[in-house]
Amino acid sequence: MKPTIVRNITRADEGTVRGLGELGVATVHEAQGRIGLMRPYMRPIYSSARVWGSAITVSSQAGDNLMIHAALEWCRPGDVLVVTTTAESTDGMFGELLAVSARARGVSGLIIDAGVRDVVDITAMNFPVWAKAISAQGTVKATGGWVNVPVVCAGAHVHPGDVIVGDADGVVVVPRATAAEVLHAGTERVAKEQKSRERLRSGELGLDMYGWRARLAELGVRYVDHAD
Secondary structure, three states, X not given: OOOEEOOOOOOOOHHHHHHHHHHOHHHHHHHOOOOOEOOOOOEXXXXXXXXXXXXXXXXXXXXXXXXXXXXXXXXXXXOEEEEEXXXXXXXXXXXXXXXXXXXXXXXXXXEEEEEEOOHHHHHHOXXXXXXXXXXXXXXXXXXXXXXXXXXXXXXXXXXXXXXXXXXXXXXXXXXXXXXXXXXXXXXXXXXXXXXXXXXXXXXXXXXXXXXXXXXXXXXXXXXXXXXX
16 A cells, blocks of 8 residues: 555544543453453553553654654644654654644654654653553654554554553553443442452452362362471
């Protein structure tokens, strides 16, 4: 496909996006059947970083950040930039000046399966970034790419407008079509976990609460008073 910028996409409902973000990555991942999680090398550049929003996708040549600049024109407040490259890269494709531009456009954060630089300055801005690497290696602006097309970022399929949630546990992708359903399941899960938390806090064992003693028996696990 020729290098292409898709200017208009459909986004998830803002309330649904915010609700998923408040649930957090671990709960959302479990609520949607343990799918959509990006690879664990995608780490936030500062530990308190959190982000949620609709995905603006970018596919760039390795070491070339021209299409990130191009994508910013089509971002709306609350969007999350999701950037991948056509070949593996750790080059610092996003730095402070791009962060300033993204913040001015209302972008909520960046997910990039490549490198980022100027992390001290970006952290001081409280601009959330998840990246494969931190690298001062510079980039060029010489090759066309794609904006708002389906991509694979850190092992996860991302369509434009999908919901992105990021925190200290990593990054998870929720398909726009199932976002409301996942939010409902996640909310129910939080309520159930609160009840379990109260029982565990009282001293009850998970073995008894979840009925796992029977599982141990099925697996042939035996209890002995002393090692053989």
